[in-house]
Amino acid sequence: MAGIQKAKSEETQRRVLEAAVKAVERGGFEALQIRRIAADAGYSVGSVYKHYADQDALVTAVDTVTLARIKTAMAQAVEGVSDPLEQLKALARAYLAFAQEHRNLWQTLFALKMAEGAPTPDIHVQELVDLLGFIAEPLRQLEDGLDAEALAARTRTCFAALHGLVAISLEDRFVGLTTETLDSEMMFLVERLAGR
Known part of the structure; x- marks a missing residue:
């Protein structure tokens, strides 16, 4: 009996998240309205709140899906590319393409400011770490002398610079x-950030 209840609960959570992702794809951050998502998923508002404590939790779950999709796009972009500078260029192009093709999901990723002291879910943190890892590895190859702390800082700097260029342009x-x-x-920015 407990197994059936757990499966039903997981199905509810999956369908609510799926409805939330679709809502964002259609209408952006503003479309994340609990009542509407509950109706789209075929559940009560209470069922949504049973799985997502508040709207911020639901946005964070959608953002985690978005990060996973960006990570997939980046993995595909560097498949078969061995030169680290070319990897960085491919990653930059993949990021831009994702932002252009999935603008509402991409913008929502940066729309939520977490309440002070609110923990970020582990899965969300892991997706961010994995995403930055795609950038860190070619940077490490290009600048072999960086220690772990300096590499982490350089990786964040490179991501922030690229994101800024994409954001103000789009x-x-x-x-x-x-x-x-x-x-x-x-490509000019990537080359300069990579010290080329």
């Missing part, structure tokens, strides 16, 4: 780049 900020120049300038 959000049509006046300092953003046009689609025609974004790729070449992104």
Whole structure:
């Protein structure tokens, strides 16, 4: 009996998360409304809250799905690429392509500011660590003398710089780049960040 209840609970959680991801894909962060997601998933509002304590928890779960998808795109991008600089370029292009093709999910990833003291779920942290690991490995090969702390800082710097370039360009900020120049300038940035 307990096994059946557990399976039903997991199915409910999966369907609610699936409905939330679809809502974000359609309408962005603003579409994450518990009542609407409950209706789309075919459950009561109480069922949603049984699995996700609040809207922040549901957003975090959606963000974890998004990070896993970005990680998959990055893994595919570097498959068969051995040169570390070319790996970084492929990763940058994969990140941009994901942001362009899944803009609502990508923007939602950076929309939530966690309440002070609220713990980030372990799975979310692990997805972030894995994602940054794709950048860290080629950087380590390019700059062999970096210790672990310096490599972690450089990895975050590279991600932040690339993300900033992508964000201001895709959000049509006046300092953003046009689609025609974004790729070449992104490659320029990657080369400079990699010390080339």
